[in-house]
Amino acid sequence: MEKKTDGLVLRSRDYRENDKLLTVLTAKYGKLTVAARGVKKAGAKLRFAAQPFCFAEFVLAERGGRHTLVSASCHESFFALWTEAIYPASAVLEIADAVASEGAVCTDFFLHTVEALRNMTAGDVKEALAAYLLCALDECGIPVDTGRCFLCGRELTAPKTYFYFPTGSFSCAACAKGVGTAYETYLLLRRLRFGGAGESEEETKRRALSLLKEYLSYKTEIGSRCLKEYLRQLSR
Ligand SMILES: [Zn+2]
Structure with a gap:
């Protein structure tokens, strides 16, 4: 099942060789742990979405209560x-x-x-x-x-x-x-x-x-x- 929601990345930690595990505060579902696969690879498209302060619309896949990042489109980054x-x-x-x-x-x-x-x-x-x-x-x-x-x-x-x-x-x-x-x-x-x-x-x-x-x-x-x-x- 896919979920679409606005979210803010609160925390990002390394997970496996190329992945990150994100803590995302979302508008619709509260706080979620989200696996972001492949985001540590050079040139990864979703690299921006795996950093604290990223405020985006997230599409997440849910399977057995676990969430994986599918895509994200940035609203505001606050990276400044x-x-x-x-x-x-x-x-x-x-x-x-x-x-x-x-x-x-x-x-x-x-x-x-x-x-x-x-x-x-x-x-x-x-x-x-x-x-x-x-x-x-x-x-x-x-x-x-x-x-x-x-x-x-x-x-x-x-x-x-x-x-x-x-x-x-x-x-x-x-x-x-x-x-x-x-x-x-x-x-x-x-x-x-x-x-x-x-x-x-x-x-x-x-x-x-x-x-x-x-x-x-x-x-x-x-x-x-x-x-x-x-x-x-x-x-x-
Ligand atoms: Zn008094």
Whole structure:
């Protein structure tokens, strides 16, 4: 049986002499493992489709639950991210791989993943990554609550708010539950979630990324080597 679906290559590893085994996040079928035969040979027609960041329409053959690449036509490659933003872009792929489960349909998450890479190519890399982490946390069922103080219900105000890891919520300076967090960090997360105009300082973006990474580690086993490395570079 043949399947046709949009897909994004998250991971590619060597398999046999000339083949690769791909992890592909697809729009229709969730995450799939796909064997790509002969793609390591010089001049192989489907070589492009066997690389991380390839976003294409894939035709896959399925037999006994195993998938083989038949053909692919590239929508967008995002290969420019290899040189321009390799750590944050690879963090998106690693997190997508960890969050999506094999065969479970996740159409919205697929679209958010592609959009994150597109936003990184065209716009603000840190904000694109932070917005993606918020979306990945939603997908895991542990959203960050960017509403009012979760204890007293007041609106949060400058200069300080508190973030409480067990519930993923912010509290006001009077309630002061959790870890002290700059009000600007809260504002940025709120803007990324609800949209709206605004501009944040680079340090605020770094702090927001760091908070989201800590929260992800607090709640899940998901770790991203590239996210860790990116944050290390930013804090130099
Ligand atoms: Zn409060």
